Amino acid sequence: MNPPTPSPSAALLPVEEAQARLLASVNPLPVQNVPLERAIGRWTGENLTARRTQPAATLSAMDGYALRFADMPGPWRVIGESAAGAPFTGRVSVGEATRIFTGAAMPEGTDTVLVQEEAARDGDRLILAGEGPPYHGRNTRARGLDFHEGDVLVRRGERLTPARLAVLATGGHGDAPIARPVRVALVATGDELVAPGQPASGVALPESNRLMLRAMLADLPVETVDLGILPDRLDVLRDAFGAVDADLLVTTGGASVGDHDLIRPALEAAGGVIDFWRIALRPGKPMMAGRMRGTAVLGLPGNPVSAFVTALLFVRPLVMRLAGAADPLPSPVAARLGEALAANGPRTDYVRAEVRDGMVFASSIQDSSMLLTLARSSCLIVRAPHAPAAAAGDSAEILMIA
Ligand SMILES: Nc1nc2c(c(=O)[nH]1)N[C@H]1C(S)=C(S)[C@@H](COP(=O)(O)OP(=O)(O)OC[C@H]3O[C@@H](n4cnc5c(N)ncnc54)[C@H](O)[C@@H]3O)O[C@H]1N2
Numbered sequence: 001m002n003p004p005t006p007s008p009s010a011a012l013l014p015v016e017e018a019q020a021r022l023l024a025s026v027n028p029l030p031v032q033n034v035p036l037e038r039a040i041g042r043w044t045g046e047n048l049t050a051r052r053t054q055p056a057a058t059l060s061a062m063d064g065y066a067l068r069f070a071d072m073p074g075p076w077r078v079i080g081e082s083a084a085g086a087p088f089t090g091r092v093s094v095g096e097a098t099r100i101f102t103g104a105a106m107p108e109g110t111d112t113v114l115v116q117e118e119a120a121r122d123g124d125r126l127i128l129a130g131e132g133p134p135y136h137g138r139n140t141r142a143r144g145l146d147f148h149e150g151d152v153l154v155r156r157g158e159r160l161t162p163a164r165l166a167v168l169a170t171g172g173h174g175d176a177p178i179a180r181p182v183r184v185a186l187v188a189t190g191d192e193l194v195a196p197g198q199p200a201s202g203v204a205l206p207e208s209n210r211l212m213l214r215a216m217l218a219d220l221p222v223e224t225v226d227l228g229i230l231p232d233r234l235d236v237l238r239d240a241f242g243a244v245d246a247d248l249l250v251t252t253g254g255a256s257v258g259d260h261d262l263i264r265p266a267l268e269a270a271g272g273v274i275d276f277w278r279i280a281l282r283p284g285k286p287m288m289a290g291r292m293r294g295t296a297v298l299g300l301p302g303n304p305v306s307a308f309v310t311a312l313l314f315v316r317p318l319v320m321r322l323a324g325a326a327d328p329l330p331s332p333v334a335a336r337l338g339e340a341l342a343a344n345g346p347r348t349d350y351v352r353a354e355v356r357d358g359m360v361f362a363s364s365i366q367d368s369s370m371l372l373t374l375a376r377s378s379c380l381i382v383r384a385p386h387a388p389a390a391a392a393g394d395s396a397e398i399l400m401i402a
């Protein structure tokens with residue numbers, strides 16, 4: 001039985017349009033508050049504002065003496081000490097100073113710090129032993145220098161990077177609202193496939209896409225449900241898809257138009273619908289996107305490089321969107337071509353390439369079955385549909401992959 005196939009002239013969906021449709025088709029998963037140490041690398045579901053002002057008081061930025069700049073060039077009488085966590089509680093008057101340490105509150109009446117390297121002490125007498133502070137406020141940090149109570153620290157949909165977690169802690173937060181892990185079901189299809197490490201005689205082929213996909217999701221909050229390798233049988237695929245309990249089902253193989261390409265009919269037989277199929281993309285054209293009840297579905301092509309590119313452009317962004325990311329698409333960066341490139345055809349081309357000495361060099365053969373060229377590549381050159389021929393030295397956009 002042949003699945004219905006689109007006419008060969010059916011328009012291919014531009015990559016950006018496919019990405020936009022896909023991301024718009026899901027909502028971020030519901031959030032719950034968890035301690036910040038369990039929110040590392042996640043996305044916040046709400047704007048988080050400062051619950052305190054930082055610093056809460058004007059502080060010394062150096063070890064030395066707190067004094068009044070108007071009293072320069074001294075001498076001063078040292079009347080006490082201010083340390084971080086143990087402030088001086090009195091008032092400092094004309095001609096007076098206190099010992100002070102980095103992070104300690106500036107005593108009332110003082111405005112400037114003389115660093116200890118430029119000071120000399122004799123009992124409570126303090127004199128200048130260098131140039132001293134050149135201006136009012138030198139070596140101090142004003143109250144609120146970093147942020148004020150109520151300032152937005154992290155916006156909804158931003159990733160909780162190390163620096164953002166630190167600013168949240170400093171801003172008075174102990175928890176952050178994040179989505180639960182995304183449940184991703186992975187399945188490889190193909191009668192030729194055997195598990196990695198198993199004997200692969202004759203035309204058998206070691207299966208590599210599930211492993212590669214797992215690795216591509218390893219830095220994301222994902223719970224993987226591994227459905228293994230399934231044969232090219234409509235009933236088996238239909239039953240397996242029908243039993244899936246996940247936010248996202250990712251299949252590889254069987255996405256194209258051959259008699260053994262059964263993902264589309266199996267999905268439909270399991271009650272799923274296809275939203276779009278066939279993208280103006282190379283490699284990865286036969287990718288399909290759809291939905292099966294509450295589960296988003298991405299059917300990736302079986303060719304390993306096609307699976308890699310579609311995982312980079314669609315699977316990772318969709319997982320990140322479910323996890324709450326506002327801006328989940330990979331961002332190309334500018335680079336310089338080390339050699340000429342021919343004009344591009346009608347599909348966006350993702351060309352395996354290496355960065356050497358600040359220049360990018362494309363691999364000579366770009367067949368989508370070839371994993372070794374992918375393994376040796378550090379980036380993909382992104383070539384727009386119908387991009388004209390490019391010369392060595394021209395600028396190009398690349399996506400780093402290693
Ligand atoms: N008449 C047409 N034929 C093909 C078209 C087309 O438009 N018209 N598209 C081609 C393109 S482009 C691609 S990409 C492939 C993708 O097809 P499928 O998704 O159906 O992939 P398969 O046929 O199942 O497999 C392709 C290739 O990859 C190997 N493979 C599959 N799964 C795995 C895995 N998990 N690990 C490692 N290798 C895997 C498989 O053995 C095949 O060699 O279709 C073209 N054909």
Ligand code: MOO
Pocket residue numbers: 281282283284285286301303306368369
């Ligand atoms: O789109 Mo296919 O991925 O060229 O090999």
